[in-house]
Amino acid sequence: xxxxxxxxxxxxxxxxxxxxxxxxxxxxxxxxxxxxxxxxxxxxxxxxxxxxxxxxxxxxxxxxxxxxxxxxxxxxxxxxxxxxxxxxxxxxxxxxxxxxxxxxxxxxxxxxxxxxxxxxxxxxxxxxxxxxxxxxxxxxxxxxxxxxxxxxxxxxxxxxxxxxxxxxxxxxxxxxxxxxxxxxxxxxxxxxxxxxxxxxxx
Numbered sequence: 001x002x003x004x005x006x007x008x009x010x011x012x013x014x015x016x017x018x019x020x021x022x023x024x025x026x027x028x029x030x031x032x033x034x035x036x037x038x039x040x041x042x043x044x045x046x047x048x049x050x051x052x053x054x055x056x057x058x059x060x061x062x063x064x065x066x067x068x069x070x071x072x073x074x075x076x077x078x079x080x081x082x083x084x085x086x087x088x089x090x091x092x093x094x095x096x097x098x099x100x101x102x103x104x105x106x107x108x109x110x111x112x113x114x115x116x117x118x119x120x121x122x123x124x125x126x127x128x129x130x131x132x133x134x135x136x137x138x139x140x141x142x143x144x145x146x147x148x149x150x151x152x153x154x155x156x157x158x159x160x161x162x163x164x165x166x167x168x169x170x171x172x173x174x175x176x177x178x179x180x181x182x183x184x185x186x187x188x189x190x191x192x193x194x195x196x197x198x199x200x201x202x
Contacts, residue, residue: 075109078124078132078173086179091115093122116190118200125170132176134169134186136193137201138162151196158189165201167193 079085087093093113111122118136125131143151155162159170169189176182 072109074129075124079109079111079122081173081176083176083179083182084122084132087182088113088122090179096121115186116194118190118193130174131170131172134171134189136167136169136190136198138165138167138193139199139201140164141198154192154196158192160189167198 079088088111091113093111095109096112097108097110113120115136118138120137121135123133123135125133151162155167161168169186171182171185
């Protein structure tokens, strides 16, 4: 948890500033209401307004921290699976931030590296937490309708899908027993891509 907060301290700083600014503005508005109307009703309305603002802003910040930390820790646990960790280390994979260089997004660590010149990004499957997604970046390839259909069925047999710029291979996390098994599977998939005429994204 400490590492998560350290990596996202810039976001936490902005969140704290937003919280303080929102609190100050709403508090000032409530004081104005009290002074202008000067009644018990206005005091109660102002008090409720301040309390609501504090609760709402606090809830948003809490969700930001708790949800972000949970996803961060989940990814770290998956990337630390022995077979995966060894493969990443021995093949030059490294962490990158999926959010890019934005100062206003939480850190989204993903593993990125190259397999036989293909740029590959590895992320947990958000729809099914039992799987990992290996995203192979590919150059755009023109296909006929018949070629598209044949490729769709071929990739489906491999638990893979594709878009114009990437092919996504799903691998079940529970079946990642050894680095060599993972390496053999990925090398075989790369061989399939090359046989189908796909080339790495330049």
